[in-house]
Structures are given as C-alpha cells and as structure tokens.
Amino acid sequence: MTNAILSGPVGRRGVLKTGVAAAATMLFAPHYIRPAQAAETITLLTWETYHDDDWIAEWGKANNTEVRAVRIGSEDELFSQAFSGAVQADILYIETGSLPRFKNAGLIKAIDPSAVANIKNISPALDWKKYTNVGGEIMGIPYNWGTQPLMFNADIVKKTDTWSVLWDKTYAGQVNMFDDCTMTFPMIALYVGAKDPFNLTEAEFSACAEALRALRQQIRVIARGFDDATTLYAAGDAVLGYCQNVAVVSSLQAKGKNFKYSLPKEGTPTWIDCHSISARGDRPIVYKFINDNEAADWQSRFITKSTNNGILTADVATKAGVSEATLKLTNIVDSQAPDFWDRMVVFQKPEDLDRRLQLWNDFKSGTL
Missing domain, CATH: 3.40.190.10 (Periplasmic binding protein-like II)
Known part of the structure; x- marks a missing residue:
C-alpha cells in the first residue's frame, strides 16, 4: 500500500469536474466597482468548492470588503492551521464533531443565530442545534452537510x-x-x-x-x-x-x-459543516457574509456548481433554481425519506x- 500525494490541497469536498455546473445569475451587485483599498478584510479557513474565488470577489466588491479564502484538505489540517497561528481566520468551516475541540482550544467563540436571519432557509430535517450546542452555547451555523457512504x-x-x-x-x-x-x-x-x-x-x-x-x-x-x-x-x-x-x-x-x-445497514457517517467564528470574526461584516451564504440564491449556486447538499430542502432548492438533474446527484432527495436521519450517524x-x-x-x- 502507498500513500498518494497531490501537488496541492484538496479536501473531501474537493473540486470535481462533473459537467453539471451551470452558469448562475451574478449575485450581490456585480457591477459595483471595488475601491483600491477595501474597508475591511475577512479571512476564511474553508474547503474546496465552498467559496470559489469569483464568488467571494463578487461579494467583496458589493460590500467594500476583501475576502481571503485559505482552503484546507482535512479536519486535522483545519485545526493545525488555526492552532499554530499560521492562518488568522475570521470564519472557520468546522464539522460538528470537531466543534468541542476548537472551542476548548480557544479558536472559536459562540455564534449568535439571531444575527443570521437566513437560518430560516435551513431544512427543518437538519437538527443542527442538537449538534452545534457545546456546553450550552451554539458554536456554529450549518453551511453544508453530506454523507460518507x-x-x-x-x-x-x-x-x-x-x-x-x-x-x-x-x-x-x-x-x-x-x-x-x-x-x-x-x-x-x-x-x-x-x-x-x-x-x-x-x-x-x-x-x-x-x-x-x-x-x-x-x-x-x-x-x-x-x-x-x-x-x-x-x-x-x-x-x-x-x-x-x-x-x-x-x-x-x-x-x-x-x-x-x-447507505450501509450499520449506519453511515454524516457531517454537518458549519460557519464558526473566531474572536476576531465577531464583527457585523462577518455576520453579513454568513447571512448571505445562507441565502437561497447563494445556496442554489453552491449546490448547482458543486453538487453538495447545502442547507435547503428539495422544494426550496428547486424554487431557487436547482435543477432536478442536479438534485439527483445529491443527498437532498434521499433525506426526504422518513427514516433517513435514523440511518445516519452524525459526527x-x-x-x-x-x-x-x-x-x-x-x-x-x-x-x-
């Protein structure tokens, strides 16, 4: 057995050339001319396909903010980048099972769901508060979930x-x-x-x-x-x-x-990746970025481009522009089965x- 080594970072949600990506409507005032010096900067520790450069540049122009994305390849790398101080992130995209580890290390702080109006778009079937509550505090808001079948x-x-x-x-x-x-x-x-x-x-x-x-x-x-x-x-x-x-x-x-x-009978490991904030990320512009990421149009483009599940129900995703063909490539339709979540094992x-x-x-x- 050998270990395959790649030349660049790719994660379990890495870029896939599936041919299902479609051109999407430009969001967040793409005609806005970005000033030479952005008023604020947001740094992300994120995964491939989560925040494509053109998307975040587009959002940044509309919000007078520079958004920098540092993409990682594993949960362990995410922790080491933050813990070592190699990356001073405002938002970290952490799966629920790792939230206690990051909290205990002082890398993230509690997030305020009331400041993110678009959490209304999260599928009711995704019992996210159960898995993001650490010691009585909500430490993350879902951005995407998926199975490992x-x-x-x-x-x-x-x-x-x-x-x-x-x-x-x-x-x-x-x-x-x-x-x-x-x-x-x-x-x-x-x-x-x-x-x-x-x-x-x-x-x-x-x-x-x-x-x-x-x-x-x-x-x-x-x-x-x-x-x-x-x-x-x-x-x-x-x-x-x-x-x-x-x-x-x-x-x-x-x-x-x-x-x-x-989805094997013994159970299928399932992850929920969340927006989590560091102490430096506790700022209005950071919350605005998170809220816009939870918007149905942003999620529709994300699901269409990457065939990830996002956070929407099948009905909301369809209304937001996700095609039936794309939905069939995700777990979104699977998750509508009454016993689906009973068979999943959330990290x-x-x-x-x-x-x-x-x-x-x-x-x-x-x-x-």
Whole structure:
C-alpha cells in the first residue's frame, strides 16, 4: 500500500469536474466597482468548492470588503492551521464533531443565530442545534452537510448493504480509503459493531485495531482528496471504498463509469459543516457574509456548481433554481425519506482523538 500525494490541497469536498455546473445569475451587485483599498478584510479557513474565488470577489466588491479564502484538505489540517497561528481566520468551516475541540482550544467563540436571519432557509430535517450546542452555547451555523457512504463499481460489486464488503478478500488490493482519521474512524467503529462509535470501550478499540490491520491488506492506495480518488476509480485501480462525498460518484458517472453508492445497514457517517467564528470574526461584516451564504440564491449556486447538499430542502432548492438533474446527484432527495436521519450517524466529539490518530498513523505506516 502507498500513500498518494497531490501537488496541492484538496479536501473531501474537493473540486470535481462533473459537467453539471451551470452558469448562475451574478449575485450581490456585480457591477459595483471595488475601491483600491477595501474597508475591511475577512479571512476564511474553508474547503474546496465552498467559496470559489469569483464568488467571494463578487461579494467583496458589493460590500467594500476583501475576502481571503485559505482552503484546507482535512479536519486535522483545519485545526493545525488555526492552532499554530499560521492562518488568522475570521470564519472557520468546522464539522460538528470537531466543534468541542476548537472551542476548548480557544479558536472559536459562540455564534449568535439571531444575527443570521437566513437560518430560516435551513431544512427543518437538519437538527443542527442538537449538534452545534457545546456546553450550552451554539458554536456554529450549518453551511453544508453530506454523507460518507459506501461507493462501488456496480458492474463488479454486488453485495453493497454492509461495510463488511470492504474486508471481502474478493476485492483485495481494490479498496480505496482517504487520509482523514477524524472522518474515517467512525466507519471502522460501526463495522466492528461499536455501540457508540464516538465513545469506544477498550474492547471496541482493540476490535478497531484488528479491523484496521486487516483492512490494510485490502488497500493499494490511500487517496488524498476527491480528484485523486476519482482518478483511481476511473483507471480501475479501485472498485469500492469509503466515499468522501457522493459527488465523487457523480463525477465518475459523468465519465461513463457505472459507479453507485449505498447507505450501509450499520449506519453511515454524516457531517454537518458549519460557519464558526473566531474572536476576531465577531464583527457585523462577518455576520453579513454568513447571512448571505445562507441565502437561497447563494445556496442554489453552491449546490448547482458543486453538487453538495447545502442547507435547503428539495422544494426550496428547486424554487431557487436547482435543477432536478442536479438534485439527483445529491443527498437532498434521499433525506426526504422518513427514516433517513435514523440511518445516519452524525459526527460527534470522539472520546480520545489522539489515540485514534495514533492507530490511524500506525495503520498507514504498517506498524499496527
């Protein structure tokens, strides 16, 4: 097994050339002439596809503000960039399970939902306050959510209702994983039957270690980012794996590959990425940026361009201009099923991230 290294940062929501992107109406007064010196600056620690340069430049011109986007490739990188001080961010895009870690490190402060009128656009099915409440304080407001399902080449893989297929010797050397311990470990815990994948017992930790040891024999390459994974699958170097985002499947389908995804019976890890603010980000212009990001027209363009889920219901997304074809490439329609959220496992704070990281690194190095 080798680790694929890319030349630039790409995350689990990296740019995918799916062919589904459509030209969108320009937002926020694009005719506005930007002054030589913007009155304010906003720095984002964000993911690929979340804030394209042309979008934020457009918003900046309309709001006399320079918006700088620093794009990261994993949740662990997001933390290290902020913790080390390498990036002094105003807004950080953090999944719910990591919010306690960032709060405890003093990297984010409570956010005021009453200052974001467009939270009215968040789908009622997304029980976000349950997952963003840390110690009685709301630490984030959702911008996007997504599943990490099982993906597979439907011409080759037939049993697709369980994570155990990743360990099936039939597919030795043809399984793909991606390099993000925080996002991957809960799937391993679900596979071994952990009662709570975020609070493992000693016996469950041991079972996870054994599972990782066996999984290593199945994997040829650990992918770093969307584009890398898509290339591996398209070339036939992998036929199934743990999917970073269903948009990977959409990209392969656009290439004429018969890839699909499923939501295994053991449960599917699910993330909710949130706008979170640092102390320096507690400013009116920052709240305006967040509020505009929650607007239906901004979300429509985001969903259409990236095939991410955003925060809208299918009905609101359609009214805002998202096509039926694009909706089918997302989990938005899936999420309307009555039992959908019962089958999802939303990321939460793990009991011992350092221990998980050590096991993951040992798994990658082959010393487990």
